[in-house]
Amino acid sequence: MSWKVTLPCTRQEAEALHDEDDWLESLDPIPSVVADEVEAFNDAKWRIEAYFPDKPSKAAVDLIQSRLPSAAKAEPVIAKLPDEDWVVLSQQGLTPVCAGRFYVHTSSNRGEVPDGAVPLHIEASRAFxxxxxxxxxxxxxxxxxxxxxxxxxxxxxxxxxxxxxxxxxxxxxxxxxxxxxxxxxxxxxxxxxxxxxxxxxxxxxxxxxxxxxxxxxxxxxxxxxxxxxxxxxxxxxxxxxxxxxxxxxxxxxxxxxxxxxxxxxxxxxxxxxxxxxxxxxxxxxxxxxxxxxxxxxxRTRYRWERPSRADGRTTQPPGDFGTW
Known part of the structure; x- marks a missing residue:
């Protein structure tokens, strides 16, 4: 990828962009779109980064911006990037994690597993x-x-x-x-x-x-x-x-x-x-x-009632419990 377009957005807009991505097929070539939070726990402060192999056209930038209502008046940031493998490069920025007996690494930063450690190979991905x-x-x-x-x-x-x-x-x-x-x-x-x-x-x-x-x-x-x-x-x-x-x-x-x-x-x-x-x-x-x-x-209950099994109900409506 040699060009990047960055636009602010909300978390809801970012998720909708990925859930309904058929519109991307109208672009040639199709960019890679990455969503990221700018401020932790602030759903109003997210951003979209779209990566293009060539300089994106104004029509392509306008199309992406049109999918982000909160960014209607924002000025897109369009930057030319060095010719690098950005997936590999981003993972090189990660370091292995030692936590307890576990040694968590990606394919690009495995290094030497400490003696007695349990290696876990987890690539940076779309999941937290x-x-x-x-x-x-x-x-x-x-x-x-x-x-x-x-x-x-x-x-x-x-x-x-x-x-x-x-x-x-x-x-x-x-x-x-x-x-x-x-x-x-x-x-x-x-x-x-x-x-x-x-x-x-x-x-x-x-x-x-x-x-x-x-x-x-x-x-x-x-x-x-x-x-x-x-x-x-x-x-x-x-x-x-x-x-x-x-x-x-x-x-x-x-x-x-x-x-x-x-x-x-x-x-x-x-x-x-x-x-x-x-x-x-x-x-x-x-x-x-x-x-x-x-x-x-x-706490253990010392009453004659037997504990009830889970029934699957939750006070939370369907929402996002597991991603960031």
Missing amino acids: GTGGHETTSGCLEMLDKLKRQGKRFEFIADIGTGTGLLAFASCHLWPRAYLTASDIDPVSVDVTRDNALLNGYPLGMGQGHIALCAASGTDHPIIQQRAPYDLIIANILAGPLIELAPSLVQITRDGGALILAGLLNTQAAAVISAYRKLGFRLQMRSDTGDWPCLMLIK
């Missing part, structure tokens, strides 16, 4: 979770700590799996567990499927396998039928974590653990409060910069 973000590395370290403490889990769910990284780590740590990994974005499920093959983690419903599904929150038969879970990991966002609290409570076994991440320090008190009201207590917390990772335990 390459290990480089503090929320993901914090979850990896939390999982590693639980294993070192001798914790055992038989049924594990990764809600909002992204690239599948945390599901793979759980599968390595507890290879006899029944694992479920879900994401609201079908693209993430496809990415996880590819990464499972790349890293040698089996998919399926059996013991030691990872069952994959696209689901809004916990609303999927696979998630419901395999409940209750001993361990649930939800590395998503603070708002969905709070709204999903009743649903996650329903599918967590008494005494079971929740690992919650994707929230800022300023949001931790609200998330903890939402789960404490539903019978959880904070067991452990680790902070990496501004990003805490919380582990909560569901």
